[in-house]
Amino acid sequence: MRSLENRLKDLEIKLIEIQDNKKRLRDKVQKRESEIHKKFINIWKKEALNNKSFHADLDKIASSLRKLDPKNKRYFWKIFEFDISKKENLKDNFTFYVNDERLHFQLNLNGLYTDLSTTTESFKIDKIKKAKEVYLNEIIETFKEQNYL
Numbered sequence: 216m217r218s219l220e221n222r223l224k225d226l227e228i229k230l231i232e233i234q235d236n237k238k239r240l241r242d243k244v245q246k247r248e249s250e251i252h253k254k255f256i257n258i259w260k261k262e263a264l265n266n267k268s269f270h271a272d273l274d275k276i277a278s279s280l281r282k283l284d285p286k287n288k289r290y291f292w293k294i295f296e297f298d299i300s301k302k303e304n305l306k307d308n309f310t311f312y313v314n315d316e317r318l319h320f321q322l323n324l325n326g327l328y329t330d331l332s333t334t335t336e337s338f339k340i341d342k343i344k345k346a347k348e349v350y351l352n353e354i355i356e357t358f359k360e361q362n363y364l
Contacts (some may be wrong), residue, residue, distance in 0.1 A: 255329045262343045320350040
């Protein structure tokens with residue numbers, strides 16, 4: 216009987232050890248990802264979310280499209296901000312509406328593999344200026360396609 220109790224006790228100790236190791240490893244990975252994400256989020260905020268020049272470009276495109284096609288009033292853009300503390304990969308999203316078509320520019324957090332994506336392409340975070348340029352061009356091209364230009 217004593218042998219059985221010892222074996223069960225050893226089993227319990229090993230199981231607790233394994234669980235503790237897994238928790239410690241999970242916490243370590245989460246901390247590392249959090250630090251990586253902070254860096255990417257700061258770049259995103261500076262270059263997109265809080266960038267008045269980028270917002271002005273989107274406003275300029277929307278007002279120009281409204282002038283060119285006054286019948287349609289569906290030329291506008293929105294920012295969808297998500298809770299950074301949640302485990303979702305998609306964090307923030309610019310959406311530009313060209314009639315019924317939605318064009319997006321978004322930050323996808325995924326540790327070292329974090330990227331930016333537009334409707335048609337993906338970019339590394341250090342190519343954010345190129346990504347913004349592509350996004351603005353996609354909006355104009357979509358308008359051209361819809362109006363057979």
